[in-house]
Amino acid sequence: MDELLFLRQEVAPELLAGVWMSIKLIVPSAIFGFFIGIVSGVFRVYGHPVLKRLAGLYVLFFRGFPLLVQLYLWYFGLPRIGIYLSPFAAAVIGFSLCSGAYHSEYIRGALLSVKKGQLLAAYSLGFSKIRAVFSILLPQAMRRALPGNGNEFIYLIKYSSLAYMVTCIELTGKGSILANFYFKYLEIFAIVGAIYLVMVSIATWGLNYLEDRIAIPGFGRPKYN
């Protein structure tokens, strides 16, 4: 009983602050990352050859470097060439750029899977290339990319724990500090893990709902795994 009271009074408020910080990391990173992914995905399929190469290099490096190395580069590396970032900014930039590279892959794959005739039909109606891509191809491709993008959002929730490694104190960071302070590693990390499980489960459920909602009747809903 004492244990429960202690957890409720001492640990819960701190952990909630950590959850809030995690959400503040995850939401902007998800939005920026998704946006970067769309832009670089479109560049990789329909861009000018130079843009194509650049976007390809971006994806190669940001998918190839471990996220933790990227975070270290932003937080510890950039100051050596004169750019200073707060832990929060470094984490958001790191997460956005890394997940953008993964989103870009899903969107590229989805764009390539849209039938070529769609673009030709748009041209024949007098659409410019940019308009055709944004109003004809992307709306179809995004629906196909959504399962992959959704996975990436879920990965982002889990990888947000790495922000702790660049001293941005979010849920894992709070948990670690509390565990060290009260010397209750098992209980506190179990709670932290449970909170992540809840966040991931809610996100999974929400994304499934979204997929069903935006499916075009008659076009089927592609099921991956």
Next chain:
Amino acid sequence: MLQGFIVISENLPYILGGIWVTLTVVVGALIMGLSLGLVLSVAQVYGSRVVRRTVGVYVWFFRGIPLLVLLFLFYFGILANLQIELSPFIVSIIVLGLISSAYQSQIIRGAILSLPEGQLKAARSIGMSDSKAIVFVILPQAIRLSIPGWTNEYTIILKDSAVTYALGVTEILARSRHVAERTYQHFWIYILAGCIFLLLTYVGTKLFQILEEKVRTPGYTQ
């Protein structure tokens, strides 16, 4: 920049030494993940309802919690409470292996489900027991189909292995950090570390492609 290169060339052997540590962790985790994942996938496809549920919960658990939290939970929480002393290196392999087993079980499960149903029936009709049919007919095909999935899994585990530095495993990132702290060349050192990972990803992917080619059953395409 010049100084960066001097520092790198002086400390390259030390950082490259981390490759062995990283690769041991990754290969250990992959093998553990494969052996557990095989059992889990078979249990999830052919098991009773209770078994299937249990495997489902296991997969949900290990796919839903961040690696860093699991590392802390196992190393500082569970193992310390049970008073089992294991080195961070071993704990890292175990935790990465458990996570990987959850993912690999889904890869193999997908492969098993993609096989034509007739395979199992044919095996039964020539008098094989179910367990024999699974071991000698289903799994050899399913494992071949799983290789592309493993390639992905390898690249993910490889990159995740950098997180084990949090427990003090002296892999590539940890060694880079040591050098960077000493020489103040963080930027170039971390770029180097990233490039080593990139190279390992590339070589590993190529090796898996060769493996896929090697074990392909001639004349048999899915």
